[in-house]
Amino acid sequence: xxxxxxQIRFFPVSHEELTEARVAxxxxxxxxxxxxxxxxxxxxxxxxxxxxxxxxxxxxRQQTAFNAERNRWEAEGLDSFIADDTGNGPLEADMPGRLLxxxxxxxxxxxxxxxxxxxxxxxx
Numbered sequence: 001x002x003x004x005x006x007q008i009r010f011f012p013v014s015h016e017e018l019t020e021a022r023v024a025x026x027x028x029x030x031x032x033x034x035x036x037x038x039x040x041x042x043x044x045x046x047x048x049x050x051x052x053x054x055x056x057x058x059x060x061r062q063q064t065a066f067n068a069e070r071n072r073w074e075a076e077g078l079d080s081f082i083a084d085d086t087g088n089g090p091l092e093a094d095m096p097g098r099l100l101x102x103x104x105x106x107x108x109x110x111x112x113x114x115x116x117x118x119x120x121x122x123x124x
Contacts, residue, residue, distance in 0.1 A: 005039045 002008070013021065024030040048055070073079040 007037070007039075 021030050070079065
């Protein structure tokens with residue numbers, strides 16, 4: 001679990017490396033690199049001030065894209081979910097943080113067409 005002020009660093013990996021890391025992580029075999037450090041609010045505030053312009057530009061672009069996506073969802077009727085007795089509901093996924101929604105009929109048709117689920121992962 002993460003604690004307050006824990007820092008996470010992301011780094012680029014190939015598709016193969018990501019696939020291997022996901023499998024290893026599920027079995028506790030992914031080598032996490034943990035480094036002790038001290039958080040300096042003064043350094044953090046300085047970095048924020050130094051990068052304020054680019055941060056504002058990014059956040060504006062991000063919010064614009066988010067709003068456009070939400071509007072598209074609403075226009076396509078994808079902004080809400082109503083549970084019913086047709087088999088619609090959540091599926092648990094193999095990675096924490098992933099939750100898949102399914103409609104049995106849609107999934108069945110999709111698998112008959114391609115034999116794969118989202119992201120190109122073979123369906124079990």
